[in-house]
Structures are given as structure tokens and as C-alpha cells.
Amino acid sequence: MGRKVVKPLFDNPLHVGQLNFPNWEKAEKKFRKIFDNKYYTNHGPMVRELEEKLAEYLGVKHVVAMTNATIGLMIAAKALDVKGQIICPSFTFLATAQSLSWAGAKPFFCDVEIGSHCLDTQKVLDVVENNEIGGILGVHLWGNTCNVEELEKIARQKNIPLYFDAAHAFGCTRNGVKVGSFGSLEVFSFHATKILNAGEGGCVCTNDDFLAKRLRNIRSSYGAGEIVEIPFTGNGRMSEIQAAMALMSLEDIDFNITRNKNVHASYARYLGDIRGLKLLMPSSLDDINNFQYVVIEIDKNDFGMSRDSLVQCLVENNIMAKKYFAPPVHLIYPFYEDSELRTQMNVTNVLSEKLLQLPSGSFVDELCVEKICTLIGSLSSSGIL
Numbered sequence: 001m002g003r004k005v006v007k008p009l010f011d012n013p014l015h016v017g018q019l020n021f022p023n024w025e026k027a028e029k030k031f032r033k034i035f036d037n038k039y040y041t042n043h044g045p046m047v048r049e050l051e052e053k054l055a056e057y058l059g060v061k062h063v064v065a066m067t068n069a070t071i072g073l074m075i076a077a078k079a080l081d082v083k084g085q086i087i088c089p090s091f092t093f094l095a096t097a098q099s100l101s102w103a104g105a106k107p108f109f110c111d112v113e114i115g116s117h118c119l120d121t122q123k124v125l126d127v128v129e130n131n132e133i134g135g136i137l138g139v140h141l142w143g144n145t146c147n148v149e150e151l152e153k154i155a156r157q158k159n160i161p162l163y164f165d166a167a168h169a170f171g172c173t174r175n176g177v178k179v180g181s182f183g184s185l186e187v188f189s190f191h192a193t194k195i196l197n198a199g200e201g202g203c204v205c206t207n208d209d210f211l212a213k214r215l216r217n218i219r220s221s222y223g224a225g226e227i228v229e230i231p232f233t234g235n236g237r238m239s240e241i242q243a244a245m246a247l248m249s250l251e252d253i254d255f256n257i258t259r260n261k262n263v264h265a266s267y268a269r270y271l272g273d274i275r276g277l278k279l280l281m282p283s284s285l286d287d288i289n290n291f292q293y294v295v296i297e298i299d300k301n302d303f304g305m306s307r308d309s310l311v312q313c314l315v316e317n318n319i320m321a322k323k324y325f326a327p328p329v330h331l332i333y334p335f336y337e338d339s340e341l342r343t344q345m346n347v348t349n350v351l352s353e354k355l356l357q358l359p360s361g362s363f364v365d366e367l368c369v370e371k372i373c374t375l376i377g378s379l380s381s382s383g384i385l
């Protein structure tokens with residue numbers, strides 16, 4: 001006999017992902033402007049306006065808009081001319097590591113810290129002392145930030161570039177400074193699931209004038225300002241439609257961060273004290289976190305159900321929980337074959353087995369959170385205490 005089919009808790013799927021869209025009246029006006037301008041791409045007026053507004057918001061000198069963050073990371077690696085083995089975490093989205101392969105370099109995977117889930121700087125230090133390393137690519141995970149000061153020290157000592165995948169950290173701060181100007185450059189994603197939504201989109205930020213020119217030349221010669229020598233060009237252009245979406249989303253950024261914060265607080269309230277379940281809090285409570293993700297940690301024995309079984313139950317109820325990042329990147333083809341290009345991955349391996357992400361973003365309100373948490377409580381062995 002098959003399993004009894006029951007009606008899912010939600011009629012429509014609730015996703016992990018922000019899915020912030022502007023209201024239609026506003027969008028219609030903005031899109032009409034593109035039709036009036038008759039300028040659709042090639043560093044158009046809306047892209048230029050977006051780059052200026054982002055530079056002001058992020059407090060960084062140059063913002064180079066890109067068609068998405070994956071292309072942004074690939075172009076960034078070429079603009080920095082990274083070579084050889086580049087340290088990066090394995091506990092990240094596949095594109096972080098693959099951007100290095102695209103650029104002709106190799107990721108050297110380093111374990112992450114228990115608190116922030118970002119690069120473990122002690123292990124980074126060990127790696128640079130004992131290996132030929134050409135650069136460091138950090139990832140600010142879940143809106144937490146890497147230990148930028150320590151990584152900058154290591155990069156300076158070894159005279160290697162340091163840069164960041166900041167796809168999780170738009171609007172976040174470290175010691176009061178907005179993410180966007182750390183290291184040589186930082187890359188943001190404006191994918192629909194991220195807090196700033198251009199449908200597809202991204203940008204690379206830097207305070208370095210020469211690097212900005214290289215980025216603009218590789219992205220395409222449009223808007224380069226000045227032609228500089230680069231190995232080859234690609235096409236990372238952002239269209240006017242994407243820029244219009246991003247500009248509208250930027251206007252809503254404070255509202256959306258506050259909404260996410262409230263949703264996160266609701267999760268904390270309704271989850272209460274379930275044995276074997278922990279809601280992840282930002283690693284620094286003094287800084288701004290965008291709460292782009294709601295992350296929980298499951299201890300199978302105490303909770304009474306494995307992380308994977310819990311995800312399955314949630315998905316059957318149209319709660320489309322995710323398992324980021326399982327498997328971790330160092331265990332994905334072709335990287336698992338290079339077993340010498342990694343540190344011990346104890347923390348990464350444990351996190352990839354324990355974490356899951358719950359729905360958040362514009363379609364999740366307090367009532368949804370209450371229903372999701374009641375279900376999770378009923379599945380646990382202790383219930384909501």
C-alpha cells in the first residue's frame with residue numbers, strides 16, 4: 001500500500017527566497033520610461049543610475065552592474081588575474097568555486113567557523129603557510145560577515161588578492177561598515193531569491209580605480225570610461241529592464257529588511273524551545289543582518305527525526321525547505337577528486353548534515369510562520385515546550 005495522501009498544509013508552495021516585487025503601477029511607470037528612452041541595453045541610463053545609487057547606498061567608489069553574480073564572480077576573478085590555488089569555503093553555493101575554475105584557477109577548500117559559518121581564519125593561515133596560494137575568496141554567509149580584518153592581514157602579508165562573494169549580504173554591516181568595500185572587490189547577486197531583486201542581476205564593487213576599469217572592460221567595452229588591457233572580454237552587461245527592477249527594489253530595501261527581521265523574530269517566538277532544534281541567530285547582534293535566510297539546525301537524536309526526513313515532511317506540505325549546502329562543494333564532482341586541495345572539513349561536513357532553511361520573503365507572514373512552526377513542533381519528539 002502507498003502512503004496515505006493528505007492535503008498539504010499550504011495550497012501553494014512557500015519558497016525559501018525573497019521574491020520581492022514592486023507594485024504594478026510603479027513598475028508600469030518605470031518600464032514606460034524604458035520604452036520612451038528607446039534604450040534597452042549597453043550601459044543605458046537606468047544602469048548608470050543604478051550604479052550611482054548603489055555606490056551611494058553601499059558607500060563604495062565603483063559599482064559595476066552585471067547580468068548576474070555568477071558572471072560577476074567569473075569576471076572578478078579575471079579582473080584580479082587570480083592564478084593557481086585560491087582559498088575559498090566549500091560551504092557555499094557551487095558558483096563560488098566554479099567561478100575560479102572558469103578563470104583557470106583552482107579552489108583550495110578551507111573549513112568554516114562554527115559561529116559565523118564563514119572561513120576559519122586560523123585554518124586559512126595554516127593553508128597559506130604550507131601551500132602555494134594565489135588568493136582568497138571569502139563568502140559572507142547568511143548575512144554574517146567573514147573575519148575581514150584577519151583575512152586582510154593574511155592577504156597583505158602574503159601579497160595575494162582577497163575578495164568576497166557577498167550574495168548573502170546586501171545591506172549588511174561589519175563593525176558598522178556596509179559590506180561592499182571590503183577586500184579588493186565584492187560581488188552581489190540580484191537574483192529573484194535575494195533581498196534585492198532584478199529578476200537576474202548582480203554587481204561588483206570596488207574602491208580601486210584600475211580594477212574598476214578592468215571589470216568594465218571585461219564586462220564589455222560599453223561604459224568602460226577608459227580602455228585598459230585585459231586578456232579577453234565577455235558579456236556581463238545588465239539590461240535596462242533588469243536595472244529598472246533593481247532600482248525599484250532598492251527603494252524597498254529598508255522595508256524588506258525590517259519585514260525579514262520581523263519574520264525571523266516570529267520564527268523565534270513560534271518555534272519556542274523545541275528540543276534538538278536551534279534557530280540560527282546573526283553572529284554579531286550589533287551589526288545589520290538582512291535576514292535573507294531563516295536557518296535552523298536539527299540534532300537528529302534530540303529532535304527525534306533526521307534533517308532529511310523533516311525536509312521531506314515540510315515539502316509534502318508545500319513548505320519548500322532547502323538543504324543549503326548539501327552536499328558541500330568539496331564533495332561535488334569534479335572537486336572531490338582533488339582531495340589534497342582542502343583542509344579538514346569537520347565543521348563544513350557537520351553543518352551540511354544539520355542545517356535547513358525555512359520559507360521567508362514577501363509571501364511569508366506571521367500566520368504562515370505560526371502554521372509552519374506548529375507543524376514542526378508536532379513532528380518533534382518533545383513538541384513545543
Ligand SMILES: *Cc1c(COP(=O)(O)O)cnc(C)c1O
Nearest residue numbers: 068069070093095167189190191
Ligand atoms: C545566489 C548566489 C550566487 C549566484 O548568484 P546569481 O546571481 O544567481 O548568479 C553566488 N554565490 C552565492 C553565495 C549565492 O547565494
